[in-house]
Amino acid sequence: MEVKARAPGKIILSGEQAVVHGSTAVAASIDLYTYVSIKILPSTENDDRLTLQLKDMALAFSWPVGRIKESLSSLGGPFPSTPTSCSTASMKLILALVEEQNIPEAKISLASGVTAFLWLYTSILGFKPATVVVTSELPLGSGLGSSAALCVAFSAALLACSDFVNVDMKQQGWLIFGESELELLNKWAFEGEKLIHGKPSGIDNTVSTYGNMIKFRSGNLTHIKSSxxxxxxxxxxxxxxxxxxxxxxxxxxxxxxxxxxxxxxxxxxxxxxxxxxxxxxxxxxxxxxxxxxxxxxxxxxxxxxxxxxxxxxxxxxxxxxxxxxxxxxxxxxxxxxxxxxxxxxxxxxxxxxxxxxxxxxxxxxxxxxxxxxxxxxxxxxxxxxxxxx
Ligand SMILES: Nc1ncnc2c1ncn2[C@@H]1O[C@H](COP(=O)(O)OP(=O)(O)O)[C@@H](O)[C@H]1O
Ligand SMILES: C[C@@](O)(CCOP(=O)(O)O)CC(=O)O
Ligand SMILES: [Mg+2]
The missing domain is CATH 3.30.70.890 (GHMP kinase, C-terminal domain)
Structure with missing residues (x-):
């Protein structure tokens, strides 16, 4: 089974930073995307792996699924199937799995993206072997919301592979989730964004999930139609x-x-x-x-x-x-x-x-x-x- 997802970056027209402290902000999606493809692999006897390829950075990370399971099941799993914050104990174990990959020092800022991936993957799909590929048209760390687009694209692709949402796999071309699926995906993406930003307001993942233009305040969005x-x-x-x-x-x-x-x-x-x-x-x-x-x-x-x-x-x-x-x-x-x-x-x-x-x-x-x-x-x-x- 193979699923692709794409999620847009954003511009904030007004209210960045203050929105973290409860102010209103206005944001819009832009036509630059982060793409995630997930190929779920058939389970084999002894070489099941979860691989994450960051194509633009020419980096690939790979973990034996058994290793992830062994590490995370010490928490007493299974992992939550509804959007939940990553606990300090889970965080410690996931960080250890990321550290094992020896990310080059010059690219260490990517570690938080990889951490968010492992949390979202294991929470939504558990311990299935898969190959996940990421590409992006967005510059990273430039204010165009690459972190949120990454978390939204991960969550969309993972949910499409999961039992939590019902999608017609026979449909052609790019599809938009229904309202309740979008809400679920946005909540998961927010959990991922927390692992990258520390204390996000949620505006970036929300505008990347819903697109168009939004007004956002304390977790609530209002769609805006520009005249x-x-x-x-x-x-x-x-x-x-x-x-x-x-x-x-x-x-x-x-x-x-x-x-x-x-x-x-x-x-x-x-x-x-x-x-x-x-x-x-x-x-x-x-x-x-x-x-x-x-x-x-x-x-x-x-x-x-x-x-x-x-x-x-x-x-x-x-x-x-x-x-x-x-x-x-x-x-x-x-x-x-x-x-x-x-x-x-x-x-x-x-x-x-x-x-x-x-x-x-x-x-x-x-x-x-x-x-x-x-x-x-x-x-x-x-x-x-x-x-x-
Ligand atoms: N395509 C990507 N691949 C890996 N990590 C990514 C990707 N896009 C974003 N990230 C993560 O998000 C971080 C940048 O997020 P941030 O500092 O919030 O800036 P912005 O969201 O404005 O681009 C990167 O350092 C990395 O950890
Ligand atoms: C500064 C802030 O308002 C926007 C951050 O956007 P970006 O990660 O710089 O693209 C933080 C937030 O709202 O979560
Ligand atoms: Mg960001």
Whole structure:
């Protein structure tokens, strides 16, 4: 049996970091995906293995299934079949299984992704031998939600192979799960994301699961329907950073200055609410679209100022802001900050010449620019020949 799943990355239009502290945020899926393929293998007498191939990194990890079973069954298994947090005891055992694989020091940041894989795999499918292959179009650790896309794609593929969901394997092409399956998949992906981020808000796995555009607050999502075309330039500063450390840094600043930081989070919540209203308000002509774009630009700039207050901007982000401002374009960081990606709103009536000029100037600083499609489908699964591997 072979199943493929894909899950999109995301941009956060407003409210990153503050959303971890209960503020509203607005996010949208982008058309860059992480793909997971699972091939369940027939059980043999003595060489059953679980293999994880990270194709883009040219890395493969493999465990004898008996070894995983022996290690984890000391906890008294079977593992939970409903989404549950990985206990400290399970975590310790899984980390030992990851450590055995001797991940090269230069790629050690991948260990948390491998840990999330082992937890999701054993929880959802138990100890079946299989080969799992991962590929991704998303830059890792850049604020475009690669960690959530990975957990969503794992969960979707695993659930499609499990007895927990009912899917018609004869259907062709990419399929979307039903509502209750999406809810289950999103909960599992959140558990995986916790192992990578420490304390995620859940916005990244939720927008990757459901796709489109969402408003998110304290675990609750509201679907948003944009009444205007939204075009964003995404500039990757290529400055590596780690979401877990940045989220922890904001939490520490909040402990030091609770009143000031709570005021910042409240201001961010108001910005996100207003942004959602602007995006959804009817636009009857070019004039009203331009007026809405100007409001969005101002809200993005205000949000960026507050992200600076939280301590998550970076010299490379400031360079992108100054460069785009020269062309009268508004920008803000997206994701955890500290480097990673910056969003710039490209107004509908903006000339192509300006877009080319700003991209050329950003790229001359060593940054990488892309314009992604915004608001496509969320998680999808497919049975059949893997054309994308
Ligand atoms: N395709 C992938 N293969 C392996 N690990 C991945 C993959 N995508 C994401 N990860 C895991 O997620 C981490 C990056 O997550 P994070 O710091 O949250 O940044 P972001 O989610 O913005 O890309 C990586 O260091 C790795 O552990
Ligand atoms: C900083 C945060 O708001 C978004 C993190 O996104 P990313 O991992 O940087 O793509 C954290 C969260 O909401 O879980
Ligand atoms: Mg992440």
């Amino acid at each position: 205007m075309p939204l075009k964003m330039l995404i500039t990757n500063t290529k400055v590596g950073r780690n979401t877990k450390a940045l989220v922890a840094g904001v939490a520490e600043r909040t402990l030091r200055h609770p009143d000031a930081m709570n005021s910042v989070f409240n201001a961010v919540a108001s910005i996100s609410e207003e942004m959602a209203n602007v995006i959804q308000a009817p636009a009857l002509d070019d004039l009203s679209i331009t007026a809405k774009e100007e409001k969005l630009e101002e809200l993005m700039e205000m949000n960026q100022g507050l992200l600076q207050c939280m301590g998550v901007s970076h010299a490379s982000i400031e360079t992108v802001l100054q460069t785009t401002l020269k062309y009268k374009l508004a920008s803000k960081l997206t994701g955890a900050g500290g480097g990673g990606c910056v969003l710039t709103l490209l107004q509908t009536l903006l000339s192509g010449t300006i877009v080319h000029k700003v991209i050329a100037e950003l790229e001359s600083c060593g940054f990488q620019c892309l314009i992604a499609g915004i608001g496509g489908n969320g998680a999808e699964i497919c049975f059949g020949a893997p054309s994308w591997l």
